[in-house]
Amino acid sequence: MIRILLADDHTILRDGIRALLEQEADLQVVGEAANGQALLELLDHTPADLVLLDINMPVLDGFGVMPQLRAQFPEVRVLVLSMLDHENYVHRMLEAGALGYVLKNADSTEIIHAIRTVAANQHFLCTEIGLNLLRRLVERTPAPALPDPYRLAPALARPPAAATGHSELSGRELEVLQLIAEGLTNQEIADTLFTSKRTIETHRQNIIEKTQVKNTAALIRYAMSTGLIG
DSSP states (O other): OEEEEEEOSOHHHHHHHHHHHTTSTTEEEEEEESSHHHHHHHHTTSOOSEEEEOSOOSSSOHHHHHHHHHHHOTTSEEEEEESOOOHHHHHHHHHHTOSEEEETTSOHHHHHHHHHHHHTTOOEEOHHHHHHHHHHHHHHSOOOOOOHHHHHOGGGGSOOHHHHTOTTSOHHHHHHHHHHHTTOOHHHHHHHHTSOHHHHHHHHHHHHHHHTOSSHHHHHHHHHHTTSOO
16 A cells, blocks of 8 residues: 655645545555645654655745655655646756656546656656657757768668567557657547557557566657657
């Protein structure tokens, strides 16, 4: 059982997250706090495995509470749940000790997956943030000049599938991967491909297992580096 504390100053959002997590047998909300100071006081007498932490809060915000969380409760994992999507906010929170960062507009499947991943002491970035970071990286990195043989024969510029290690991905999995890279949710991909959300979730898991990456951000990096997506 993963014991979770919710730290957000919006009661409606806390109620919604609690209702979502109560549907999962392995997740339990053990307390709520409206700001960072209340969170620290709650942790003094409420054992927890993970804190779902907002950044913008009164009294003591996410940035202010992180150093105290890490110092006083180093065993508690922190997953940020915020509307702030700029890379500076993401960097600051991860640098301060958070293991994951999810936007509040992420779908419920991704939020639940993020909680389980961070509770297992693994890093997690939601799909939208991962794609934004990759997009900014690509925009900042000048394209290298291609050798003359590649200019003459563009097809040689991309290694064959067998050389990149992704030949085992099926055609359908490649379609799903491309739509993941475009930022679509599992439900949106299912609608696009005229199949069920559960089927897409299975495809996503199979892709991650075949490529041996840990999360969606790493999957997109892999796909771009191997030429699976442009």
